[in-house]
Amino acid sequence: METREKILTIAMDQFARLGVRYVTVDDIARAAGVSKKTIYQEFKDKAQLVLEAFKNKMLEDQEFFMNLYDENQGAIWHFVEVSKYIRSRFSNINPVVFSEIQRYYPSCWKLFEDFRQNCAIKTISDVLEKGKKEGYFRPEIDANILALVRMDQIASTFDSEKFPPSKFNVMEVQMAIMDHFIHGILTDKGRELFYKINNQD
């Protein structure tokens, strides 16, 4: 693997496990088997290293969500799969990372926000409309409003002030909120399918 990629991979791994501020540039250099000089040849400073590392991960996520959307297996299926992915993906991330990024790495945080605004919310709204057409979601729901609501719900899951990791398990919160949201929009026909999808694995 190329030096730059190796640094990014190892950095991301350590950031996720231990927190961005806990991991020093010296730690990363040691773990990657390179000198600090090499790191600073590739990256201007630690902030840029953080930015690039998270950007890579977010591009992976974006690709996953695109593929999910393109698979086109129905609105309920889509919501269930997204919830699963978020649970698996973020169960390996130390919850302190979110508040660290928000506080100390604003350009990196902006990346998250842009992704939510430009990509996630539109997709959710589309899927809500699709579910209405399929007859699985109640026809009277407002897709644009509920897309924003849903996005806020997902984001709140990672808010360690609202859900302190000492008292809450991110995965359980994620599932509870998902369940509540979807039950608020299902038709009777949708509820049947939802139970069916949930019991098949």
Place this chain on the structure above:
DNA sequence: TACCGT
């Protein structure tokens, strides 16, 4: 690796 500034 040693070192400096914060």
Place this chain on the structure above:
DNA sequence: AACGGT
């Protein structure tokens, strides 16, 4: 004192 940066 510890860590980013040279």
